Amino acid sequence: MTKNTQETFFALVRAGLWSHTDNTESTDIKVSGYRLKVKESAIDWGEILRLAEEQSIIGLIADAIDRFKVSSADFCRDSAEPEQVRSSLAVPKVHDSRFMVPQVWALQFIGQTLQIEQQNKAMNQFLGEMVSKMRRAGIYTLLVKGQGVAQCYERPLWRSCGDIDFFFSEENFKKAQDFLLPMSEHAEEDHGSKHQEMVINSWVVEIHGWLRGGISSRINRVLDEVQTDTFNGGNVRSWDNNGVQIFMLGKENDVFYVFTHFLNHFFKGGVGLRQICDWCRLLWTYRDKIDVALLEKRLRKMDLMSEWKAFAALAVNTLGMPESAMPLYDPASKWSRKAEKILAFVLETGNFGHNRHRERPNSYIAKKAQSLWRHTKDNLRQIAIFPLDSLRVWWGVFTNGLYEAVRGK
Numbered sequence: 001m002t003k004n005t006q007e008t009f010f011a012l013v014r015a016g017l018w019s020h021t022d023n024t025e026s027t028d029i030k031v032s033g034y035r036l037k038v039k040e041s042a043i044d045w046g047e048i049l050r051l052a053e054e055q056s057i058i059g060l061i062a063d064a065i066d067r068f069k070v071s072s073a074d075f076c077r078d079s080a081e082p083e084q085v086r087s088s089l090a091v092p093k094v095h096d097s098r099f100m101v102p103q104v105w106a107l108q109f110i111g112q113t114l115q116i117e118q119q120n121k122a123m124n125q126f127l128g129e130m131v132s133k134m135r136r137a138g139i140y141t142l143l144v145k146g147q148g149v150a151q152c153y154e155r156p157l158w159r160s161c162g163d164i165d166f167f168f169s170e171e172n173f174k175k176a177q178d179f180l181l182p183m184s185e186h187a188e189e190d191h192g193s194k195h196q197e198m199v200i201n202s203w204v205v206e207i208h209g210w211l212r213g214g215i216s217s218r219i220n221r222v223l224d225e226v227q228t229d230t231f232n233g234g235n236v237r238s239w240d241n242n243g244v245q246i247f248m249l250g251k252e253n254d255v256f257y258v259f260t261h262f263l264n265h266f267f268k269g270g271v272g273l274r275q276i277c278d279w280c281r282l283l284w285t286y287r288d289k290i291d292v293a294l295l296e297k298r299l300r301k302m303d304l305m306s307e308w309k310a311f312a313a314l315a316v317n318t319l320g321m322p323e324s325a326m327p328l329y330d331p332a333s334k335w336s337r338k339a340e341k342i343l344a345f346v347l348e349t350g351n352f353g354h355n356r357h358r359e360r361p362n363s364y365i366a367k368k369a370q371s372l373w374r375h376t377k378d379n380l381r382q383i384a385i386f387p388l389d390s391l392r393v394w395w396g397v398f399t400n401g402l403y404e405a406v407r408g409k
Contacts, residue, residue, distance in 0.1 A: 001051070005044045009051055009061075014320035016057075016064035017277060045105040051347070052109075055273040059158030062113040065101060113158055120157040123147060126203055127164055128244035139175045141247075142167040142236065144208070145278070148248040149258065151239050152281040160274060163197075163204040167249075169231045173209035180207065211257055213264035216392050219302045223260065226253045251286040252294055258282055263307055266342075267382065267393040270349030273319075276311065280321050287325040295327055306338075307386055314339035341385050345378075 001009075052061045101109075127147060134141055144167045150156040168176050173194060181187055184198035184205075194209030211227055212220040226249075229235045235250035249257055262275040283290070299305045308328060313335035315321035323329050382390040 001047050002044065005047050008043050009048050010318055012048070012061050012064040013057065013273065013277070014064075015067060016060035016062075017280065018320050018322075019064070019067045045102060049105060049108055053112075055346075056160040056162075057274050057277065058109060058112045059116050059155070059160060060274075060277065062109045063155055063158055065106065065109060116160055117157045120147070120150070120159070120161050123161050123164065123203065124241055126201060127246070128241045130164075130200070130205070131241075131244055131246060134176065134179065137175075137179055139172050139179055140169075141172065141176065142230065143239075143246050143248050144211075144254075145258065145261065147241075148239060148246065149254075149278045149282055152278075152285040159278075163206050165206045165208060167208045167211070167230075170209060173207065176207050180205065211260075213260055214393070215260070215264055215267060215389060216302075219260060219304070222298050222302050223257070226256060229253060251282075251289060252291050255279070255282055255286070255290060256295065256298055259308065259311070260302075260304070263304070263311075266345075267378075267389065271346060272349075273346060276315065276346070277319065279311075280315050280319055283327070284321070284325050290327060292327045299328070303388075307389070309335045310338035310342060310385065314342050318343055338385050341381070345381060 048061070049058075052058045124147060127143070131141065131143075144165045146162055146165055147156075150159040150161070153159050166176065177190070177196065180198060180200065183200050185200065185202075187198035188196060190196040195206065197204065197206045199205070211223040213223070230249060230253060235253060236247045237250055237254075239246045239248060248254060258275075258279050262271045262279065265271040265275065296305075299308050305328070309330045312321075312326050312329045313331075316323055316326055316329055317336055317339055323331075379390050379393070382393075
């Protein structure tokens with residue numbers, strides 16, 4: 001990818017995330033601050049589309065195309081296509097300049113975004129039906145990540161949807177298993193991890209009995225405290241999903257959980273821009289209501305302050321997050337350098353390790369060896385960013401893999 005194309009891609013990401021705030025929020029974000037300065041060299045729109053697909057942010061780029069305006073002359077200068085093909089699908093709004101993108105590419109962004117919108121509508125309907133059925137059966141659940149975080153976007157239906165993740169108390173987790181498994185078309189075996197994945201009406205549904213990840217026990221202890229605060233303390237918020245009240249984690253707990261969740265993916269396979277954008281939008285939505293002192297206390301207790309500051313630098317420097325809305329942001333250059341390394345890793349791996357899904361060997365031992373080798377290579381890069389936690393995660397992957405190999409799992 002050329003520098004010009006990459007700069008254009010991230011300008012579009014920033015515009016999709018923040019440009020609507022120009023007229024709706026009291027903030028220092030200005031659309032003009034994200035104007036693209038396109039050079040003589042052409043923009044590779046195919047590469048922008050490919051990267052948006054890899055990172056699962058097609059809708060975000062489409063939102064930017066709809067909102068973000070730049071000079072049409074800049075985009076048409078190097079195009080060899082006829083004038084009628086180069087016409088913009090975006091309708092000019094407040095600004096005199098209009099965002100020009102070759103129609104052949106604009107149609108692809110818009111077409112995929114319309115599909116995402118329909119998928120979200122169908123998922124929201126299914127989600128409402130499942131929550132209603134469980135309540136009638138006396139089973140109470142929270143929704144984590146996914147469609148709940150999507151409500152923090154200006155256009156929730158344009159966020160690429162994934163799985164449906166339900167979170168239960170210990171008592172309700174077992175009841176949910178008994179209730180949902182007979183409905184499922186396929187289900188993974190539960191090995192006592194309080195996590196089970198199943199397919200119901202072609203939708204992937206994951207049920208969780210805890211919030212724990214696989215980085216360290218000290219992080220899990222604090223996540224257990226979040227679980228206690230949620231179920232015993234009643235710290236929840238809700239979303240009206242077409243008449244069905246969907247409960248979710250309280251704002252501080254959700255910010256904290258989303259961060260530790262994508263950090264777990266970063267260390268163990270790959271994190272995508274969509275997950276980081278989710279975190280940014282969640283922080284932005286509750287920017288004046290988050291208990292920063294509690295957040296800092298938890299981060300220090302888990303020894304994750306370095307990780308927070310590095311990803312905060314990425315959010316501010318690359319994704320355009322306002323400094324004032326990013327808790328505990330530190331402008332020191334060392335965090336910016338770490339952020340650049342994180343970004344390189346994110347672009348290489350894709351969303352949830354999208355670019356790592358290659359053909360796997362048939363042999364069980366060969367699969368384990370391939371997985372360990374990939375984690376080891378990733379770990380060698382991550383050590384330069386987060387030395388201690390990278391080593392802890394690698395050792396955990398190694399010992400857990402060895403244990404599973406002995407058991408034949």
